[in-house]
Amino acid sequence: MSFQEEYAQKLTTADKAVQAVKSGDWVDYGFNCGTVHDLDIALAKYIPNLKDVKVRVGIEMETPKIFDVPDAQDHFSVYSWFYTGSERHYASKRFITTVPHRFSEMPGYYRNELPPIDVAMCQVSPMDKHGYFSFGPSGAMQYSVFQRAKHIIVEVNPKLPRCLGGYQESVPISKVDAIVEMQDPYVRCMPDSKPSTEVDLAVAKQIVKMIPNGACLQLGIGGMPNTVGSLLAESDLKDLGVHTEMYVDAYVKMAERGIINGRKKNVNPGMQVYAFASGHQEMYDYLDDNASCMAMPVDYVNDPRIIGQHDNMISINNIVNIDLYGQANGESSGFRQISGAGGQLDFVLGAYLSHGGKSFLCCSSTFMDKQGKAHSRILPVLEPGSITTDTRPNTQYVVTEFGMVNLKGVSAWGRAERLISIAHPDFREQLIKAAEKQGIWRRSNKI
Numbered sequence: 244m245s246f247q248e249e250y251a252q253k254l255t256t257a258d259k260a261v262q263a264v265k266s267g268d269w270v271d272y273g274f275n276c277g278t279v280h281d282l283d284i285a286l287a288k289y290i291p292n293l294k295d296v297k298v299r300v301g302i303e304m305e306t307p308k309i310f311d312v313p314d315a316q317d318h319f320s321v322y323s324w325f326y327t328g329s330e331r332h333y334a335s336k337r338f339i340t341t342v343p344h345r346f347s348e349m350p351g352y353y354r355n356e357l358p359p360i361d362v363a364m365c366q367v368s369p370m371d372k373h374g375y376f377s378f379g380p381s382g383a384m385q386y387s388v389f390q391r392a393k394h395i396i397v398e399v400n401p402k403l404p405r406c407l408g409g410y411q412e413s414v415p416i417s418k419v420d421a422i423v424e425m426q427d428p429y430v431r432c433m434p435d436s437k438p439s440t441e442v443d444l445a446v447a448k449q450i451v452k453m454i455p456n457g458a459c460l461q462l463g464i465g466g467m468p469n470t471v472g473s474l475l476a477e478s479d480l481k482d483l484g485v486h487t488e489m490y491v492d493a494y495v496k497m498a499e500r501g502i503i504n505g506r507k508k509n510v511n512p513g514m515q516v517y518a519f520a521s522g523h524q525e526m527y528d529y530l531d532d533n534a535s536c537m538a539m540p541v542d543y544v545n546d547p548r549i550i551g552q553h554d555n556m557i558s559i560n561n562i563v564n565i566d567l568y569g570q571a572n573g574e575s576s577g578f579r580q581i582s583g584a585g586g587q588l589d590f591v592l593g594a595y596l597s598h599g600g601k602s603f604l605c606c607s608s609t610f611m612d613k614q615g616k617a618h619s620r621i622l623p624v625l626e627p628g629s630i631t632t633d634t635r636p637n638t639q640y641v642v643t644e645f646g647m648v649n650l651k652g653v654s655a656w657g658r659a660e661r662l663i664s665i666a667h668p669d670f671r672e673q674l675i676k677a678a679e680k681q682g683i684w685r686r687s688n689k690i
């Protein structure tokens with residue numbers, strides 16, 4: 244049978260395809276812009292017939308339609324690898340939970356730890372002449388999701404870029420059980436980022452000064468890494484490389500200006516290596532069939548041992564807050580889950596293993612709540628419920644608009660002193676008093 248004949252045989256409608264889902268099943272929805280679209284609409288109609296379905300999602304750019312099913316918790320629950328606004332805003336409905344993970348380990352969870360997925364679905368780009376569907380910008384762990392899945396449905400999106408890669412970036416038609424074609428195709432984009440503030444720029448400028456020519460970059464999710472990317476795109480730096488979990492818009496600008504060429508990369512020279520890509524249409528167009536970009540599984544990209552092999556690896560990630568011990572929280576506000584750990588710790592660890600490498604955790608010194616009250620992001624201790632994404636010995640550079648400190652090898656006294664020095668001046672006295680009470684303050688100027 245030719246690939247085209249096999250395609251025709253497996254082609255079905257979204258409404259029929261979702262009938263493969265039974266009560267009690269584990270369903271995987273894809274993630275990022277690879278989250279299914281027409282299949283989601285169909286399942287939202289069908290799922291009220293079912294009970295106890297468990298659906299895995301992550302990095303949702305649009306709220307899945309199943310979230311709006313009436314009495315959702317009577318029919319299914321959602322396990323999110325990484326919250327965005329969708330999960331945050333539905334959290335009170337109690338059908339969503341998060342799954343703590345280190346992203347580099349996730350393919351292993353699917354292969355070895357988790358119950359096999361009963362019905363696995365994701366978006367793919369159109370089949371190539373060899374019978375393969377590309378996972379597009381959302382490869383990362385999709386191959387491992389399919390490895391033990393009992394039933395596989397792909398949703399073909401002709402607008403999804405075909406992302407070339409090293410391995411596990413695509414699936415052959417022989418492994419697929421059903422094919423659905425997206426009716427009004429488009430690729431989901433990240434919401435437009437808020438314009439950079441003076442504070443973002445003050446943080447970004449300090450980091451950019453620390454980046455040498457020939458460095459290899461990882462920019463994390465969120466406002467500040469984004470601002471650093473924009474500054475880098477306008478900089479005179481040379482011969483930068485990319486080895487990053489998440490490919491973001493700023494890399495395109497840097498590559499088009501010739502700032503990124505990967506010439507100095509000692510691993511995968513010349514290639515921009517990434518696990519998934521989240522951004523806007525221009526970036527997706529850039530990635531399409533681009534032989535200088537390499538989509539790789541996340542257990543390769545985020546493996547700290549691989550990250551550490553890159554000389555001058557520069558990792559830049561955002562945090563929600565940090566305490567005077569240097570414990571950094573990148574994912575929650577007390578008990579409220581905001582996002583996820585993703586690959587933050589993978590890159591913090593990997594960059595430190597790199598010859599000349601540095602990891603930067605950044606945040607504004609204060610956070611303004613919805614009532615307009617300012618709160619310090621540098622705290623005496625993390626609030627109850629807050630998650631320690633990076634434990635204290637792993638934290639290296641911490642940056643706010645008031646400065647940058649390096650905590651590696653620094654004592655408890657020294658950490659408190661350094662972190663207070665980059666806190667907002669309005670909070671420094673309060674922090675000193677708290678540090679005294681906690682027994683970690685001595686005007687010592689000792690490390």
Ligand SMILES: CC(=O)SCCNC(=O)CCNC(=O)[C@H](O)C(C)(C)COP(=O)(O)OP(=O)(O)OC[C@H]1O[C@@H](n2cnc3c(N)ncnc32)[C@H](O)[C@@H]1OP(=O)(O)O
Binds near residue numbers: 560564581610
């Ligand atoms: C995908 C990846 O893993 S890339 C590799 C690295 N991985 C990571 O860095 C993962 C951890 N980091 C992150 O998730 C992000 O960088 C964050 C959450 C730290 C910052 O992301 P941003 O998009 O800049 O956050 P933003 O400032 O828009 O805030 C997001 C939400 O958190 C809330 N928030 C942020 N800071 C605080 C705070 N100190 N206290 C209370 N709430 C807060 C905001 O109000 C907002 O909530 P809302 O949209 O429901 O109103």
Ligand SMILES: CCCC(=O)O
Binds near residue numbers: 274346
């Ligand atoms: C799907 C999970 C993505 C992440 O953890 O960054």
